[in-house]
């Protein structure tokens with residue numbers, strides 16, 4: 001089994017952190033989706049990373065499919081297998097992925113030549129991030145984790161999303177969301193997150 005991806009992609013980081021959490025045997029192949037000679041389009045017609053190449057020759061994409069596949073390989077499950085807890089965890093993943101999408105879109109828009117940038121698009125993406133942070137702060141319980149009393153996929157994906165916001169859209173969200181900030185400070189010390197932190201994203 002091989003995971004293809006870049007060191008900086010937060011979508012790839014989700015899969016890498018899950019592999020580390022579960023100590024799965026999976027080779028990591030650094031691949032640039034944008035490079036002219038990239039191996040990615042042959043594996044994923046969308047041309048995006050992460051891609052998981054299975055031993056039977058099949059390739060899986062995109063990150064929610066990959067993390068679900070990897071999680072099912074070995075207990076204990078980080079994604080509850082059934083019931084309300086499963087849908088709620090998947091909803092946290094949808095929120096985290098949406099925050100990543102908004103942060104990436106904002107970044108790409110802000111890198112366009114100044115006269116071509118849409119301030120309206122940047123504002124819309126920032127609103128999505130702000131609304132998601134507020135939602136998460138409101139719904140984060142008093143306990144240590146997002147779901148019940150143990151670390152789950154919800155904690156993993158939300159930590160990846162919030163650290164990506166700090167990396168690519170740094171702003172003071174902690175002032176308004178003290179519980180979320182406290183939770184992130186605790187969870188981000190996990191080896192799975194420390195060891196997958198991209199170069200340049202190291203904690204100050």
Ligand SMILES: N[C@@H](CCC(=O)N[C@@H](CS)C(=O)NCC(=O)O)C(=O)O
Pocket residue numbers: 008009010011033034046047048049050062063064097
């Ligand atoms: N929804 C996808 C998003 C993956 C994605 O956008 N990956 C970026 C890297 S951060 C990529 O490969 N972009 C190349 C492209 O869009 O051509 C997932 O969750 O895997």
